[in-house]
Amino acid sequence: MTQPSARSPSTLNTDNAIALPDPAAPILDAGALAELAALGEEREVEVGDVLYRAGDESSDFVVVLEGAVDIVRPDRDGESLITTHGAGRFLGELSMVTGQRLYLTARVTQRGRVLAVPPESFRRVMSTRPDLAETIFSAFVARRELLRTGEGARAIRIIGSRYSPEAMALRAFAARSRLPHTWIDIEDADDVDVLLADMGFRRPDTPVVITSTGVLRHPSPGEFAEHLGLTFRPAPGYLFDLVVVGSGPAGLAAAVYGASEGLTTISLDAASVGGQAGASSRIENYVGFPNGISGEELTARAAVQAQRLGARLNAPCEVAGLRIEDGFLVMVLADGSEIPTRTVIIASGARYQRLAVDDLERFEGAGVYYAATDLEARICSGWPVVVIGGGNSAGQASIYLAQQGSQVSIVIRGSDLSHSMSHYLIERIDADPRIEVVIDTEVRALEGESHLDHVTLECTPTGERRTVACSGLFCFIGADPATAWLAGAVELDARRFVVTDRSLPDSIVNGPNFATRRPLPFETSVPGIFAVGDVRSGSLKRVAAAVGEGSSAVRSAIEHVATITD
Ligand SMILES: Cc1cc2nc3c(=O)[nH]c(=O)nc-3n(C[C@H](O)[C@H](O)[C@H](O)COP(=O)(O)OP(=O)(O)OC[C@H]3O[C@@H](n4cnc5c(N)ncnc54)[C@H](O)[C@@H]3O)c2cc1C
Numbered sequence: 001m002t003q004p005s006a007r008s009p010s011t012l013n014t015d016n017a018i019a020l021p022d023p024a025a026p027i028l029d030a031g032a033l034a035e036l037a038a039l040g041e042e043r044e045v046e047v048g049d050v051l052y053r054a055g056d057e058s059s060d061f062v063v064v065l066e067g068a069v070d071i072v073r074p075d076r077d078g079e080s081l082i083t084t085h086g087a088g089r090f091l092g093e094l095s096m097v098t099g100q101r102l103y104l105t106a107r108v109t110q111r112g113r114v115l116a117v118p119p120e121s122f123r124r125v126m127s128t129r130p131d132l133a134e135t136i137f138s139a140f141v142a143r144r145e146l147l148r149t150g151e152g153a154r155a156i157r158i159i160g161s162r163y164s165p166e167a168m169a170l171r172a173f174a175a176r177s178r179l180p181h182t183w184i185d186i187e188d189a190d191d192v193d194v195l196l197a198d199m200g201f202r203r204p205d206t207p208v209v210i211t212s213t214g215v216l217r218h219p220s221p222g223e224f225a226e227h228l229g230l231t232f233r234p235a236p237g238y239l240f241d242l243v244v245v246g247s248g249p250a251g252l253a254a255a256v257y258g259a260s261e262g263l264t265t266i267s268l269d270a271a272s273v274g275g276q277a278g279a280s281s282r283i284e285n286y287v288g289f290p291n292g293i294s295g296e297e298l299t300a301r302a303a304v305q306a307q308r309l310g311a312r313l314n315a316p317c318e319v320a321g322l323r324i325e326d327g328f329l330v331m332v333l334a335d336g337s338e339i340p341t342r343t344v345i346i347a348s349g350a351r352y353q354r355l356a357v358d359d360l361e362r363f364e365g366a367g368v369y370y371a372a373t374d375l376e377a378r379i380c381s382g383w384p385v386v387v388i389g390g391g392n393s394a395g396q397a398s399i400y401l402a403q404q405g406s407q408v409s410i411v412i413r414g415s416d417l418s419h420s421m422s423h424y425l426i427e428r429i430d431a432d433p434r435i436e437v438v439i440d441t442e443v444r445a446l447e448g449e450s451h452l453d454h455v456t457l458e459c460t461p462t463g464e465r466r467t468v469a470c471s472g473l474f475c476f477i478g479a480d481p482a483t484a485w486l487a488g489a490v491e492l493d494a495r496r497f498v499v500t501d502r503s504l505p506d507s508i509v510n511g512p513n514f515a516t517r518r519p520l521p522f523e524t525s526v527p528g529i530f531a532v533g534d535v536r537s538g539s540l541k542r543v544a545a546a547v548g549e550g551s552s553a554v555r556s557a558i559e560h561v562a563t564i565t566d
Helices: 032-038 117-126 131-147 151-155 165-176 192-197 222-228 251-262 275-279 295-308 373-382 392-403 421-431 543-565
Strands: 041-045 048-051 060-076 077-083 105-117 154-162 184-185 208-211 214-217 240-245 266-267 313-314 319-325 326-332 340-348 351-352 383-390 410-412 435-436 440-447 452-459 464-469 472-475 479-481 529-531
Touching: 032 060, 032 105, 032 131, 048 060, 060 117, 060 151, 060 319, 060 383, 077 151, 105 117, 117 131, 131 151, 131 295, 151 154, 154 165, 165 222, 165 295, 165 373, 184 421, 208 222, 222 543, 240 251, 240 326, 251 266, 251 275, 251 295, 251 340, 251 543, 275 295, 295 313, 326 440, 340 543, 373 472, 383 392, 392 435, 392 472, 410 440, 440 464, 452 472, 529 543
Parallel strands: 154 184, 240 266, 240 340, 266 313, 340 529, 383 410, 383 472, 410 435
Antiparallel strands: 041 105, 048 105, 060 077, 060 105, 154 208, 208 214, 319 326, 326 340, 351 479, 440 452, 452 464
């Protein structure tokens, strides 16, 4: 007999509840249920039982066998109903794979029975039962997408000004980590003070992050991530097979292949998943995406893929150094914690150089940008912008910003683009009336109050200067390798890129480090440490090349592990 449903508390708002569409709501068949039953425990549940609560670090994987369960988002005024799961459906979404603290609550509304599979067994299912994992994983991804746009997005609210670098950093972190969140821009409010007072804040409190379990005033992305449970939590004595430094395309590929080959793998990134590729609005030369794909989308997919296969991904999590101890490698993090590992893949990439101009720091994130994604384009839409640099990234950024409604000036020191930019981009720039190329020119000064509004350009052959309106200065000038953290641990070339395998000097190849074998592909001057992608000396500086190198280096890492464990 069906039990009457009961919902609590009385402040439950059901206005925006959704009936999940098919991909997000598969019914597990008898075979799948039998597989899970062998790993979990069946139990009776009563109306009002909470199966997990927003703020919990993790939960069992729960299948509803009989009865019904509401998924709700708690807030200070009560709760909002997201959806209801009935018999045959399982609970949860992507945070069960990413390790993020739970931000929704599951409460029984109709008594019945559930099957609860503990997190460890659930992780094994995800990496060893491909068919079942596929069903569960596809539903988690579909649910996350629904949560990113619907009522679930209010589980995290970021309140701030689009002109605040602090707020921009939080938004960029949330976007790149694909967190369901709502952005509330105080610049759009008729009366900012009233808007904020209504939520219990004052202007100096911003940016503010509100989650189901707390309020953070002026958090850094690191504090925000810590609050969500996304930062690294050391497990004393645990030895990884592979630590990957950097979660750009190269690092993500290494994490995907490392985990899929059965290596215990962790990838750490000082900022967020995506690397430079995450700063690109559209990558058009990556195989398999004929219409191009945004760098954020490509790398977010890779991150989810790596996690599904069992890799751990943590960001922000800066690696400050590494040392060798008792034959093992020890990664030292910026917060002082340490991670012992058998092998390391360095994929820390490169960073665009900063302009040598006064006041740069004041405008970084408030008009000076090193990425051209949807976030930056929206701020500048309808206003003139300047893009500095003559490479492909500058070309792509210019085309995208023009498409988003800005008048774009590409400023280059040289006299044409043909030496540095691909032909297809030059053709598009030539054909776009919204883009002009300003040659033989450099930026000399920045102006504005709280946000950049003008820049001064100098024509270098004549010394003539002019000041032009500019709401966004996009810098894509030469990139420096992110190798300062290595502090001499491995051999670098004259430009501080990491030297590997065939490029290593004879003194190292014939020296004590390689007394028993030759350096493996992508191996640095230290056995067991490999380097891939933009950080590697002689690399191609393209997404596809970085992905290829990251995946190939795993082969070498496996070979090294085999030699040290034999
Ligand atoms: C705007 C833009 C557009 C582009 N467009 C294209 C394109 O269309 N096609 C193409 O092929 N290429 C493009 N590129 C180049 C491409 O993005 C890079 O070649 C590629 O991202 C390199 O990948 P990577 O993983 O080696 O390094 P990166 O992408 O640089 O990633 C390195 C990561 O390491 C992290 N890191 C650095 N130091 C540390 C540390 N100490 N501890 C932990 N983490 C650390 C960084 O935070 C970063 O996330 C573009 C680049 C930009 C900036």
